[in-house]
Amino acid sequence: MIAPPDVAFLDVAPPDIGPPDIAPLDPADPVFARDPYPYYARLRDQGPAVRVPLANGTYAWLVTGYEPTRAVLADPRFSNAPPQGAGQPKGDSPAQRARACLGRHMLNADAPDHTRLRRLTTAAFAPRRVDALRQRIEELTAGLLREMVLRLRREGSVDLVDAFAFPLPVLVIGEVLGVPEADRADLREWTYRVGSPADALEPGAVDEAWSGLYGYFTELIARKRRAPGPDLFSALTQDATDGGLDDGELLAMAFLLLFAGYETTMNLLASASLLLLTHPEELAAARRDPGRWPAVVEETLRHASPLEGTTWRHTTQDVDLGEGVVIPPGASVLAVLAAANRDPRHFTEPDSFRPARYLAGHEGSRTAPHAAFGHGAHFCLGSRLARLEARIALPQLFAAFPRLHLTADPAQLPYRPGLLVRGPLSVPVTTAPLPAGTTVTA
Template identity: 40%
Template sequence: MDQLQAYVLDVDGTDIQAEGARLREGGSAVVVELPGGVRAWAVGHAGTLKSLLTDSRVSKDPRQHWAAWKEDRIAADWPLRLWVSVQNMFTAYGSDHRRLRSLVASGFTAKRTMELKPWVERITATLLDEVASLGRANGVVDLRGAFAYQLPVEVICRLFGVDDSQRAGLRKVVDTVFDTTTTPEAAQANAEDMYRILTGLAEQKRAQPGDDVTSAIIQADSVRFGRLTDAEVVDTLILMLTAGHETTVNLLDQAMTAMLTHPEQLALVRSGERPWSDVVEETLRWQAPVAYLPLRYAVTDIDLGDVVIPEGDAILAAYAAAGRDEAEYGETAGEFDITRGVKQHLAFGHGIHHCLGAPLARLEATTALRMLFERFPELAFAQPSTRLVPMSSFLSNGHAELPVRLGRDASL
């Protein structure tokens, strides 16, 4: 890989979909350069990526299978280091992954998720009241900052049992994790802050357990797998926090944008012809909330036909590119269409690493979208949608802000 010319990824995420198209044109896998000069094979074809996500020759454990990591060639202040250095089910392989996922899943059950529905509805209603107040005061509301950003953090903080006093700190550290333009020094300091906050939370819940996921993970035990170590508990909280917040923010952001720019499809949902779940699934395909997800590693040489990924090389899942793959979704893959009937996508991963929090993300999104558009039937962008600015990140696929005018409030 070192001898091959690398495509340098745009860390600002200026045009993630155009970049994804170029990657697909490059073949089954393309050598790309990440921040810090680190190289990986980006995979942007849906079929190839789906196959690799279930291939036992692909690992997520850098300590075992990433040559650059084992040879200490990855700098301590590498901006993406936290993505691979944590030791939880996200970075585990084989039996270690089965152990960690089994213990975490015991605290994140389908029953617990469904029990959250009334809770999510109450949080959404409260946030919409605040949005309405902002609209009356200012005329224009940033729907990402005031609504899409607020809902997931409220849900996950209540899920974790986080005190109000800790929430601002958690929001800050998650924002910085996804900001791929941050300096190495700031990224390293942010990682330290994240560990400090979540270590404190874990210590608090050991001393005073509650009816929350943090306590459930700490107490999880099994005859086969035992319990999580203290370090694994904290790293698991990091995984759930980062996976459960920013991704849902972007899902809401992109779904609201899609509805406001496709009024004919919004009309289909409002008429009852199509459910909100169709909007959510098509959004996940069309604009994957996480454009790229670091990292996986070749356990042995992997022959993809046109290229061979050598043993020990890193692999970057290009989810945004895969969602627009015409070979998988047809000639209209680049268009948003809730009637296309295709429900399968890779936005939540695939195989043994499929996101445990996917049902919660879907619950949040369908609830939030339904209640938002019911309350504000005249909701519209306050400026042409062509002026929306993408976030400064090649990982996080959303907008810097979503300025809207609320129009009539149907609750009055």
């Protein structure tokens, strides 16, 4: 996922503002990662934004209500452009230069830069272009499911994240970027490495991946300019006339598509699979009536928002959010989409997984739209693609494996740490009958 600006040195002032009774937030705490909702509910009760102490000794303003979240995301006084020096890699190695260059994308920009970049990319994401990917997504899903059959035969159980939720979005982004199939393994490996903490891999592995991505995208852009294909990314390179994206912007765009598109969609697929496996009545209903799948996808986006918080904003001036809350200039602010989507003032029984709330003709018309794709100027550019992918892949998965079930207690599954992306790290499943005496609780 897109690296957030480093909040650590942005806000280290003592807690002279904000309620004193807020426990420090440790994004690395596995218990918080699995279930952050009670903590967010307490913040939501305190007002539109709360200045929260983080476990690393810094502070951040967290916005957790539905209305305040939308208000913040639509307000240009909350800037996306990293403050001078923030989040910049230190040093000047080729890998660090690659990283700095790839980070100059539209999600890290404000108007008017953002407006220009966004305008130049919108046509490439036009509905007909995205919808044209349907058949390829079906084929790619079918290929992964065939591999899953073989692995299940060989190994007895598989991890749905590893076998399905992770590879599919990477393959689909490969289609969007027009990357030859033979190169996708490299892309997948580099993506995995730059998204991992540096100390989790052997020395140099992350740097090598940054340089690999930079070199690969540079070559890809030159190739697309010479011989454009039918892919979305070719459309972007062909606009490179006056006012079009220059090479640096195209590089950053390729990187943004890869990162904005893969881990988010991976978590949508993983969370939806897990929710369906732990709510067999909902799975059975979707199997009986395929018209329910879009509602399953919407409710997963609301209930298990794949992007827990948006990218970090910082205030450019005092912002009065009402109820006596004034955020000072230069503060780090996180709009917590996962919390906004559980706001009881907008969603009845917000903690329950109830796809019917998004079913046309049922409660659908009365339910507030979720905020999982953000709001305002940076509203997700790939929302149509993400929905398409999930609406194709989930029914295909559950049709291919009618007896799929979990092999682990869902309440014990590890979740991705951090405040930006949320989803289970593994969803172990089998199609074999469980040994007598085994219980898997919902």
